[in-house]
Amino acid sequence: MVPRFITPDSLLAIWINHSIRYPAWQLQDLYKLLVQAALGSEHAVSDPPSAQRWLERELGEMGAGPDEPIFDPITPDERMIRVHLRSFLAAGCHPQSLLEAFLATATTYHGSREQLASWCSLAIEMCQNGDLPFNAQEAQAFFAEMGENGYPAVHHSPVYQRLYHPAYRVVLRALIEPDEA
Numbered sequence: 001m002v003p004r005f006i007t008p009d010s011l012l013a014i015w016i017n018h019s020i021r022y023p024a025w026q027l028q029d030l031y032k033l034l035v036q037a038a039l040g041s042e043h044a045v046s047d048p049p050s051a052q053r054w055l056e057r058e059l060g061e062m063g064a065g066p067d068e069p070i071f072d073p074i075t076p077d078e079r080m081i082r083v084h085l086r087s088f089l090a091a092g093c094h095p096q097s098l099l100e101a102f103l104a105t106a107t108t109y110h111g112s113r114e115q116l117a118s119w120c121s122l123a124i125e126m127c128q129n130g131d132l133p134f135n136a137q138e139a140q141a142f143f144a145e146m147g148e149n150g151y152p153a154v155h156h157s158p159v160y161q162r163l164y165h166p167a168y169r170v171v172l173r174a175l176i177e178p179d180e181a
Contacts, residue, residue: 010076011122012131019133021066022164026157027134027142034119035153036082037074039111041102041170044153048103055099058167059085065165071173078173080109085167101176102169109172113151120147 018025018033045051068084070091083098120143127136146152156166 012126015132024159024163026159027139028154028157029160031146032154032156033074034116036170037080038116038119040080040105040109042106045106051103052099055095059095062167081173082168082170098169101171104175105171116151117147
């Protein structure tokens with residue numbers, strides 16, 4: 001069951017915000033956002049040394065990107081967030097604190113595929129209502145395929161990668177407060 005404070009309107013606000021900031025995003029990018037919100041970052045961590053090398057490489061290669069907030073809530077309760085690397089570094093925050101929060105999130109947060117399925121259904125409904133900029137039939141087919149495959153993690157779409165150069169980590173907000181970063 002979805003908690004009372006997670007309403008279609010609050011989820012929709014997050015999704016519309018992303019539609020405005022990333023107008024060329026694709027269904028795959030919406031799905032990635034839903035996976036991260038429902039499941040956290042467990043899929044992205046194979047072992048701590050690999051996660052550290054990945055972060056160091058990304059910090060060195062990320063280049064310029066869009067203007068983004070440091071902390072970008074991806075769940076209505078703001079418990080799960082994307083921490084945008086460019087903004088994080090520009091604010092003088094320390095990568096080690098982010099790495100620690102990322103690793104702790106991966107080991108302590110255990111999301112729900114049922115929650116993910118529920119949010120996918122809600123996204124389809126929002127597409128049908130015209131609240132999201134995707135074809136409802138295409139969304140239905142895409143999310144059904146993802147469900148049949150066990151809701152796998154995916155990369156951002158090539159269009160999203162080319163236009164927005166995503167560079168972030170998904171963490172529990174409580175693990176990376178601004179004064180600790």
